[in-house]
Amino acid sequence: GAGVSQSPSNKVTEKGKDVELRCDPISGHTALYWYRQSLGQGLEFLIYFQGNSAPDKSGLPSDRFSAERTGGSVSTLTIQRTQQEDSAVYLCASSLRQAPYEQYFGPGTRLTVT
């Protein structure tokens, strides 16, 4: 079956612009996660959605970052007024139920802020 998909695969943007990253989880998966992988660093948790519950935004690095999940499926991660330090690979994952069930990852979006 179809896995987690993300778009775009690559995004180059100028400093100060807003960007939107999209994630389509595996059908039927109720939990969705966003992670960030910066060059030379490990993966960093950003935000977690579970069903209709309020998302856990504790990992978002600043108020320029926000995310939403519509209809319990597709999620969009928005970064406003991008900075060069936002350059990273943004990974989305989904799981059948809430963690700690196995998480399945998308291919990621490589964001470059110039």
Added chain:
Amino acid sequence: KQEVTQIPAALSVPEGENLVLNCSFTDSAIYNLQWFRQDPGKGLTSLLLIQSSQREQTSGRLNASLDKSSGRSTLYIAASQPGDSATYLCAVAGSNYQLIWGAGTKLIIKP
């Protein structure tokens, strides 16, 4: 605070060798541990998931072990192939839902 360490950071071996990658964690109160593979420019592929009640999991040439009491997991790769070249990451899930990640081991298998 959970911390995950992977040793070595990089490993280069000739094709055909058996090898072991190590992962250690500081808090033994985990729900599960997952091993992932990451190829350059690509996402993460889950290789094996070991629940906290399990000691090991096997998939093909891969075998992962878990010793919660000592805070250690190993990923054993038998008869390595050039296609195994990738970065291998381990991640632990605790009482909350966040995965805590190691920095990875970059593996190169030389033909």
